Amino acid sequence: MGIKRRLQDYRLYRLVREITWTIKKYSTSNPVEKIVNLKPSGPSKGDVLLARANDAFLLKPGEPFPTTHQLFWEAYQQAMVFLDLGYAVDVVHYLNRQFVPQKDYVLFVGTLWNMERLSPLLDKNCVKLAHLVTAHPLFSYTAKLKRYLALQERRGVSLTPQKQSWDTLKAMEFADGATVLGNEFTVSTYRHTRKPLRRVPTAVPHSYPWFHEKDFERCKNHFLFLSGEGMVHKGLDLILEVFASMPQFTLTVCGPVLKEEDFVRAYHRELYETENIKLVGWVDVSSQKFQEIATECVGLLHPSCSEGCSTAVVTCMHAGLIPIVSYESSVDVSPDSGIILRKSSIEE
Structure with a gap:
């Protein structure tokens, strides 16, 4: 409906x-x-x-x-x-x-x-x-720290991990069962409870018109990154490093990047001095501006390390973007509609 x-x-x-x-x-x-x-x-x-x-x-x-x-x-x-x-x-x-x-x-x-x-x-x-609405906190925190350690090894800098929510750490010890936002990935992080788990689809509060005038030939090398807070968790560090070495492709970055000052310092060159990378910042997905950005891009990049069905991914799919996302983004993507990243490595 x-x-x-x-x-x-x-x-x-x-x-x-x-x-x-x-x-x-x-x-x-x-x-x-x-x-x-x-x-x-x-x-x-x-x-x-x-x-x-x-x-x-x-x-x-x-x-x-x-x-x-x-x-x-x-x-x-x-x-x-x-x-x-x-x-x-x-x-x-x-x-x-x-x-x-x-x-x-x-x-x-x-x-x-x-x-x-x-x-x-x-x-x-x-x-x-x-x-x-998220993967189990222990899985999520472990995956997040692995991302920060990998960044430390690649760039030689130690960033402060974003605060981890522990609100659902023991929820299933008291519950008789659960509904879970996300796909089999998110559900799997709660399998240890041996209690009934029922997947439910995430709701997206916006729908978008189909852009009949979209020129796919012109935008085929243009991609979007859209997320909430937690740039390393969401994989923006990986994407910036990739696009900095591939000038034939362009990247538009939408999200509250400036809230993470140590991340901005570590990736200042990529964010501000790389011609094929454009930092927009936070954008309202109900706005005309977001629709214009979606029209100019062919796909969404979202290599997150842990999600409970990424609303950013589903929103961009509603806006007609081809998803290139991690398995841990917890969105089912058929092979003829997008790409699931299994390792979310720079090489991949």
Whole structure:
């Protein structure tokens, strides 16, 4: 189902279906501390606790649905599924550390550290389902440090590794099962739990028109790097070194590179003094600027060392770019549609 149809469904739920929405407000106006109570149109089969982003449930009348991140839509859609099934839903922000359950919930769906914190407070019969959006932290951290060590060996510099999130380290020790964003790679990092793991597709909040006027002959040597924070984790160091030695190809770099000062110092020549490499910085993927960049490039490069289905990759595929990505980017790519890098080495 397309984004337009889903947004129509969103309005349908807000304006037509008689769902009772109640927001419990604390003394603070902080939305993180608000609890959203959703009631089905008929008799309730029980209560479900959802620890996800609550932003989509706090919109004012006429306020557009947030599209800055897919987690808003995912949380909303999860709640709608449970309502459709006849369950009442309490939505607690995943960053709310003060919430204490006051009901006997039949199901708890949580992200990050919420599984570890809230599970002991729930009824023993409550089914606990973790929602995992990254590879296991131990795998991810190990893979990241290997990248930094390899960079140190190649360039003779020691960069400070980006902060590692440990929020899901013990989640599966408390959960009965999990939904996992990503493909078999991400799932494999949780196999040790010997608990049910169900893959779910990642949501992309933007769709793009097909660029009929795109000149593939002209852009066949132009490539894009797009990512969030963690340039070494995402493999930008490898890409810069490759393109610096291949002047016949051009690279456009989009992402918060300037936030990582030691990386910028280490790769100043490639970022600022190499003619075939253009540093754009962070770009809004809903903007016209991003669409123009996508039109000028033939493919996306994303040799990340660990992901839970890279949204950057899926977004660029939606924008018509051919993916050249690592296996650890956790996106299924058929051989006739792109390239999966197995080693993500400079030589490869």
